[in-house]
Amino acid sequence: MAMNVKPVAALEPRINEIRNLTARIINEQILPNERELWAMRRGGDATQAERDRARELRQKVQDKVKEAGLWAPHLPPEYGGSGLSFLEHAYMNEVLAYCLGAASLFGVVAPNSGNQKILLKYGTEEQKKKWLVPLTEGKMQSGFSMTEPDQPGSDPRSLKTTARRDGDQWVINGHKWFTSNGKRADFLIVMCRTDDESSDRNGRMTQIIVPTDSPGLKLVRGVEVWGHSSDHCEFIYDDVRVPLENQLGSTGSGHQAAQDRLGAGRVYHCMNSVGQMWRAFDLMVERATMREVHGGTLETKQFIQGFIAESYIDIQAARLMTIHCAQKMDSGGDARTDISAIKIFVPEAYHRVVDRAIQVWGAAGVSGDLPLAAMYQGARTLRIADGPDEVHKILIAKNVLKAYHSGETWDFGN
Numbered sequence: 219m220a221m222n223v224k225p226v227a228a229l230e231p232r233i234n235e236i237r238n239l240t241a242r243i244i245n246e247q248i249l250p251n252e253r254e255l256w257a258m259r260r261g262g263d264a265t266q267a268e269r270d271r272a273r274e275l276r277q278k279v280q281d282k283v284k285e286a287g288l289w290a291p292h293l294p295p296e297y298g299g300s301g302l303s304f305l306e307h308a309y310m311n312e313v314l315a316y317c318l319g320a321a322s323l324f325g326v327v328a329p330n331s332g333n334q335k336i337l338l339k340y341g342t343e344e345q346k347k348k349w350l351v352p353l354t355e356g357k358m359q360s361g362f363s364m365t366e367p368d369q370p371g372s373d374p375r376s377l378k379t380t381a382r383r384d385g386d387q388w389v390i391n392g393h394k395w396f397t398s399n400g401k402r403a404d405f406l407i408v409m410c411r412t413d414d415e416s417s418d419r420n421g422r423m424t425q426i427i428v429p430t431d432s433p434g435l436k437l438v439r440g441v442e443v444w445g446h447s448s449d450h451c452e453f454i455y456d457d458v459r460v461p462l463e464n465q466l467g468s469t470g471s472g473h474q475a476a477q478d479r480l481g482a483g484r485v486y487h488c489m490n491s492v493g494q495m496w497r498a499f500d501l502m503v504e505r506a507t508m509r510e511v512h513g514g515t516l517e518t519k520q521f522i523q524g525f526i527a528e529s530y531i532d533i534q535a536a537r538l539m540t541i542h543c544a545q546k547m548d549s550g551g552d553a554r555t556d557i558s559a560i561k562i563f564v565p566e567a568y569h570r571v572v573d574r575a576i577q578v579w580g581a582a583g584v585s586g587d588l589p590l591a592a593m594y595q596g597a598r599t600l601r602i603a604d605g606p607d608e609v610h611k612i613l614i615a616k617n618v619l620k621a622y623h624s625g626e627t628w629d630f631g632n
């Protein structure tokens with residue numbers, strides 16, 4: 219079933235153009251070849267010929283994406299990207315996310331994309347040449363190493379990994395895990411505690427680039443996730459020495475850099491979730507109109523009609539909340555409360571929609587023949603990664619209460 223994207227009168231012409239160009243690539247190049255393009259996901263079941271064919275097909279799609287001027291939307295042209303604006307990129311994401319994993323064919327691969335943004339904003343010209351350019355050209359891979367097994371990731375100021383100055387080097391000691399892409403990474407951006415007596419609460423952390431072949435850096439394992447081995451890795455940093463010039467930004471800017479990485483990123487992730495809900499919805503309705511049970515198609519049963527209606531409401535609410543938040547950010551407004559609200563609501567809505575789609579498909583819903591099982595795991599994981607729901611609820615309540623205590627009320631029209 220092709221994605222149905224039509225021009226929207228209220229959108230800028232360039233955003234409509236980007237949505238349509240992206241939909242054309244999704245519908246013509248990716249959807250018909252979905253199984254072949256991701257043959258490698260079948261692990262040992264994929265033959266060498268299938269893997270070679272997947273590589274060939276992927277290259278072909280990537281060439282089409284570049285021809286359409288949509289490659290690496292998050293990067294400016296001087297670093298090989300298409301330099302889309304924030305809103306253009308957000309609207310593009312809901313379309314490209316219709317196919318799980320399609321972002322990689324558009325040059326956006328986490329955690330490299332987040333690291334590219336940090337290098338772009340905080341890197342020196344030298345660092346950009348050494349790390350950003352090869353990352354963008356696909357000659358290097360990277361990871362972001364912040365979360366620790368023994369400290370709560372939801373309270374990043376508590377992280378224990380330290381970096382101590384010794385002459386012209388940083389000496390790093392600590393224990394990290396869930397560093398995604400860790401096995402393939404050539405370098406990691408590591409969140410380190412560099413505080414001294416004078417540091418304020420937000421000035422205790424610094425991000426430092428650590429090449430993965432540095433002596434003292436030990437890859438312990440890829441942590442098993444959802445019953446499968448993974449590339450979310452555990453690392454020990456044991457007196458790892460890197461030159462001082464590997465520091466990103468000023469000393470103490472690490473917390474702010476992590477926030478920068480997440481702000482716009484949360485809108486992009488939510489628009490991705492909207493695209494995936496859209497796909498799950500199409501699959502659910504398609505199955506409901508075709509599957510005959512107990513004397514009628516599923517679409518004639520009220521339980522299933524309820525699933526369709528509730529999913530429609532979930533998707534519309536998630537989409538409009540995200541767009542509202544994106545527009546507020548784009549116009550320079552204070553969108554912190556809205557960012558937290560979408561970070562909670564959208565993954566939950568995504569989780570509900572995919573859950574219903576799986577139910578309608580029965581056994582096929584949890585099989586590898588459809589993208590639903592992978593979406594379900596992704597939706598559940600999103601409620602933990604990038605700050606768990608509870609932390610965002612605390613932030614929303616804090617911002618709202620602060621407004622009321624200062625004698626104002628909340629302006630929902632804003």
Ligand SMILES: Cc1cc2nc3c(=O)[nH]c(=O)nc-3n(C[C@H](O)[C@H](O)[C@H](O)COP(=O)(O)OP(=O)(O)OC[C@H]3O[C@@H](n4cnc5c(N)ncnc54)[C@H](O)[C@@H]3O)c2cc1C
Nearest residue numbers: 362363364365370371372396397398602603604605606608
């Ligand atoms: C698939 C995956 C990929 C990841 N990739 C990366 C990566 O590349 N790099 C990286 O550094 N990290 C990564 N992470 C880690 C992720 O960022 C953390 O898991 C997340 O920040 C939560 O930290 P934590 O796991 O330590 O949970 P904790 O901080 O221990 O929190 C556990 C639970 O406690 C509850 N909680 C927390 N605070 C409060 C509170 N104030 N009040 C009430 N309840 C509360 C919440 O329910 C929360 O889920 C990844 C995680 C996953 C699952």
